[in-house]
Amino acid sequence: MTNAPWLELKGIQRHFGSIKALRGVDIKINRGEVLGLVGENGAGKSTLMKIMSGFDNSFTGDVFVDGSLVELGSPNKAQALGIAIAQQELSLIPTLSVAENIFLGGNHGPTIASLSTLSNLARPFLDEVGLNDIDPKMRVHRLSVGESHLVEVARLVAHKPQLLILDEPTAALSETDSERILNMVNRLKENGKSVIYVSHRLDEIFKIADRVTVLRDGASQATKLASELDVPNLVTLMLGRELSDMFPPKNLDRQGTSAFKISDLWPDGLLSPISFSVNKGEILGLAGQLGSGAGEILAAIAGSHPVRGGLITDMSSGQSFLPKSSKIAISHGIAYCSPDRKHDGLFLGRPISENLTSPNLKRISLKGILNTSKSDSLSADIAESFTIDPSRLPHEASVLSGGNQQKVALGKWLSINPGLILVDEPTRGVDVGARAEIYQKLVELAESGVSIIVASTDLLEISELPSRVLTFYKGALTSELEGSKVNTDNILKEITKPESFLQLAGDAS
Amino acid sequence: MSAAADSKRSASFRQSTALAILKQNGLNIFLAIIALVFIGFAITTHNYLTLFNIKTIVRDAALVGIMGIGLTFVTLSGNFFLLSMKETAALCIITFATSMSHDYGFIISLVGALAVAMVSGGLQGLLIGRGGNPIVVTLGAAGILYGIASWWSDNLVISFRRPNDAEWLGTGSVMGIPNITITFIVIAILAELVLRKTSFGRQVYLIGANRAAGKATGHENRSMAIKVCMIASVCCAIVAVAFSAQMSSAQANYFSSEFGSSGDFTILVIATVMVAGNSIMGGYGSTLRTSLGAVFISAVDNMMVLQGYNSGPRVLSVGLMIVFSILVFAYIRRDNRSEG
Numbered sequence: 001m002t003n004a005p006w007l008e009l010k011g012i013q014r015h016f017g018s019i020k021a022l023r024g025v026d027i028k029i030n031r032g033e034v035l036g037l038v039g040e041n042g043a044g045k046s047t048l049m050k051i052m053s054g055f056d057n058s059f060t061g062d063v064f065v066d067g068s069l070v071e072l073g074s075p076n077k078a079q080a081l082g083i084a085i086a087q088q089e090l091s092l093i094p095t096l097s098v099a100e101n102i103f104l105g106g107n108h109g110p111t112i113a114s115l116s117t118l119s120n121l122a123r124p125f126l127d128e129v130g131l132n133d134i135d136p137k138m139r140v141h142r143l144s145v146g147e148s149h150l151v152e153v154a155r156l157v158a159h160k161p162q163l164l165i166l167d168e169p170t171a172a173l174s175e176t177d178s179e180r181i182l183n184m185v186n187r188l189k190e191n192g193k194s195v196i197y198v199s200h201r202l203d204e205i206f207k208i209a210d211r212v213t214v215l216r217d218g219a220s221q222a223t224k225l226a227s228e229l230d231v232p233n234l235v236t237l238m239l240g241r242e243l244s245d246m247f248p249p250k251n252l253d254r255q256g257t258s259a260f261k262i263s264d265l266w267p268d269g270l271l272s273p274i275s276f277s278v279n280k281g282e283i284l285g286l287a288g289q290l291g292s293g294a295g296e297i298l299a300a301i302a303g304s305h306p307v308r309g310g311l312i313t314d315m316s317s318g319q320s321f322l323p324k325s326s327k328i329a330i331s332h333g334i335a336y337c338s339p340d341r342k343h344d345g346l347f348l349g350r351p352i353s354e355n356l357t358s359p360n361l362k363r364i365s366l367k368g369i370l371n372t373s374k375s376d377s378l379s380a381d382i383a384e385s386f387t388i389d390p391s392r393l394p395h396e397a398s399v400l401s402g403g404n405q406q407k408v409a410l411g412k413w414l415s416i417n418p419g420l421i422l423v424d425e426p427t428r429g430v431d432v433g434a435r436a437e438i439y440q441k442l443v444e445l446a447e448s449g450v451s452i453i454v455a456s457t458d459l460l461e462i463s464e465l466p467s468r469v470l471t472f473y474k475g476a477l478t479s480e481l482e483g484s485k486v487n488t489d490n491i492l493k494e495i496t497k498p499e500s501f502l503q504l505a506g507d508a509s
Numbered sequence: 510m511s512a513a514a515d516s517k518r519s520a521s522f523r524q525s526t527a528l529a530i531l532k533q534n535g536l537n538i539f540l541a542i543i544a545l546v547f548i549g550f551a552i553t554t555h556n557y558l559t560l561f562n563i564k565t566i567v568r569d570a571a572l573v574g575i576m577g578i579g580l581t582f583v584t585l586s587g588n589f590f591l592l593s594m595k596e597t598a599a600l601c602i603i604t605f606a607t608s609m610s611h612d613y614g615f616i617i618s619l620v621g622a623l624a625v626a627m628v629s630g631g632l633q634g635l636l637i638g639r640g641g642n643p644i645v646v647t648l649g650a651a652g653i654l655y656g657i658a659s660w661w662s663d664n665l666v667i668s669f670r671r672p673n674d675a676e677w678l679g680t681g682s683v684m685g686i687p688n689i690t691i692t693f694i695v696i697a698i699l700a701e702l703v704l705r706k707t708s709f710g711r712q713v714y715l716i717g718a719n720r721a722a723g724k725a726t727g728h729e730n731r732s733m734a735i736k737v738c739m740i741a742s743v744c745c746a747i748v749a750v751a752f753s754a755q756m757s758s759a760q761a762n763y764f765s766s767e768f769g770s771s772g773d774f775t776i777l778v779i780a781t782v783m784v785a786g787n788s789i790m791g792g793y794g795s796t797l798r799t800s801l802g803a804v805f806i807s808a809v810d811n812m813m814v815l816q817g818y819n820s821g822p823r824v825l826s827v828g829l830m831i832v833f834s835i836l837v838f839a840y841i842r843r844d845n846r847s848e849g
Binding site: 302304325326327330331336338343344345346347348349350354358359361362364365368369370412 | 705706707708709710711712714715718719721722723724725726727728729788792793
């Protein structure tokens with residue numbers, strides 16, 4: 001039996017009414033192996049994960065553990081078999097200590113114990129995920145997002161699982177926090193545990209996965225060794241077609257005239273005021289990790305982040321202003337797409353057409369009375385331009401996948417004919433296909449004369465999309481990169497500033 | 510044995526088809542329930558399905574219905590409820606009757622009541638729009654408004670002489686349809702048109718669906734809260750005026766449970782909003798639902814009166830209807846979502 005894979009799924013099918021979510025999935029995972037699971041949104045990853053973790057029992061197909069047929073049945077049964085799943089959303093209780101969270105629920109901890117006993121019991125699990133430096137008595141709300149994710153995994157590890165399923169653990173994390181997650185996966189693997197790693201970040205898949213299984217349209221494509229694959233190969237497998245180039249070619253000649261000038265803008269969270277300008281038709285990038293201040297600058301220009309002072313000048317009209325609210329920014333043609341579309345980018349319970357026309361009701365009405373034909377044609381135009389299926393326009397925005405939701409969150413701003421578009425994390429939680437479409441659309445908009453400022457923690461994106469990049473580190477501007485200097489190496493150096501650490505270390509010694 | 514299994518299976522089959530129908534359209538189901546109540550009790554209740562009684566049902570629904578329509582704007586915009594509905598009406602009715610008793614005439618008295626409503630509604634909206642909790646703000650406002658009404662009137666009945674120029678609204682009718690009923694229907698149609706066809710109505714839905722996204726797209730709850738609270742309060746004023754015109758008198762407790770035998774007005778008004786499935790969190794629902802909710806509650810109440818129930822069971826039935834409808838509509842809504 002030692003040759004049998006630890007877990008094997010054969011011919012898994014799952015129907016929702018007439019819709020086939022899974023139409024025959026085969027997956028094998030060996031002991032001490034990291035399996036990358038990739039696929040576009042809607043390919044069936046979440047359904048498959050629900051089945052593997054016992055949350056969904058209405059499927060057909062066979063599941064083998066150690067070569068023998070088993071019933072998964074319920075989350076408890078799956079856990080008893082040694083399968084644990086870390087969801088994207090954290091389920092920690094912020095006001096309890098790390099140790100208490102680890103032993104919360106289930107019967108893997110002592111019935112009655114003091115906090116210090118619990119702390120000692122929690123220690124090995126924290127070490128296993130690489131949180132050696134964390135005091136288990138600390139309350140969870142004081143941890144960083146990355147550390148919270150690691151605690152979440154430590155809690156699963158406390159159940160002593162054989163297989164850990166990690167669902168996009170790095171989706172909301174900065175580059176350094178992501179690194180800790182990857183290190184943790186490697187450590188789990190060394191300890192003989194199997195890991196199924198689900199991610200949209202293909203570079204991570206290549207860093208840690210031994211083998212990769214691709215899901216497409218509810219069916220598993222061939223499973224391959226990660227070493228046999230490269231990014232274009234993998235993308236082709238995921239899309240079922242060639243994606244010759246994710247990023248459109250850059251427009252490097254800065255012929256355009258200055259469109260918006262930002263002078264001495266001082267958003268809360270930045271160490272000092274900042275001045276820069278963006279040209280007509282330019283894509284400017286603001287690079288930095290979480291907490292670098294890049295996102296705060298965009299929000300401040302859009303009037304949705306507190307500022308201590310500063311001025312924005314629209315060079316075409318000569319008007320200077322400092323938006324106190326989104327409403328004022330919008331009236332000056334400034335559109336802002338926040339990094340959290342569910343929070344303030346979409347009206348999830350309202351029809352897609354209403355979402356697309358929401359920033360400019362004046363355009364679809366006459367003296368306060370809505371005009372149906374104007375509204376229909378505007379939403380149809382935007383839908384066409386952002387390749388959103390027009391037959392879905394009357395449906396609620398909540399039914400869309402992450403990629404399509406992002407297209408709606410961004411596309412709605414076309415209704416105000418913006419002069420400046422600010423996009424924070426343009427492709428967070430967005431599948432590869434929609435990513436390419438969003439990049440293409442941003443470049444098209446820039447070519448039509450719109451100025452665009454993009455902030456992102458995604459290195460590939462921030463180095464491939466903009467022609468000029470401002471880098472930020474802990475609330476301060478560190479450099480301006482232009483032309484050929486815009487590449488991942490330079491940006492990474494400027495947004496992590498290793499030499500400043502070296503310098504500090506040198507000063508200390 | 511097999512027959513028993515068969516009947517069991519067909520029962521479960523029947524149950525699943527019932528659920529499937531329930532999923533399709535909440536509003537249709539609601540209409541069907543109203544129809545069933547009508548048909549069921551038309552047979553068993555003496556004098557129920559007479560033209561006169563149906564007119565009575567709709568007329569009784571009018572006052573609560575008009576206030577419910579006003580409150581629906583508040584709820585749809587995500588500002589929860591005004592708990593000061595009956596107290597706003599109390600101050601308005603005292604204002605109107607006092608003015609009428611001084612012979613200022615209907616128009617001036619009406620304007621006075623509307624002005625009181627707009628000021629009190631506007632102030633509550635101002636506080637709510639700046640982040641005040643709607644429950645706390647309007648509970649406080651309720652105390653203040655009722656206190657003023659009761660103090661001003663010395664808690665006495667203010668009556669004004671008949672005939673007067675307000676009687677047409679209270680007791681008049683056109684072709685046998687009471688003017689209060691006509692007012693209710695006109696307001697119901699108007700409100701539905703405003704919500705569906707104007708950019709103001711669209712803003713109500715958008716802000717209710719996601720306040721943060723509303724703010725980011727230039728639709729701020731700061732001004733919306735003021736507008737919807739004023740609409741709700743103005744509806745209270747209209748009801749107060751109509752009620753006073755009907756009685757040719759006013760007292761601060763006309764809208765309290767001691768007076769109205771089928772319960773406290775604020776609770777009845779909230780019931781009309783909830784019973785027809787408007788989302789308590791905002792962004793989903795309509796004033797048409799509220800109007801139907803008012804008629805439904807009135808129809809049930811009327812039936813219970815004819816069956817000889819006193820106020821206890823009638824108040825209980827209103828409470829049960831609120832709880833039951835919240836459960837049913839929560840189920841329908843959740844299921845519609847997961848289908849997508």
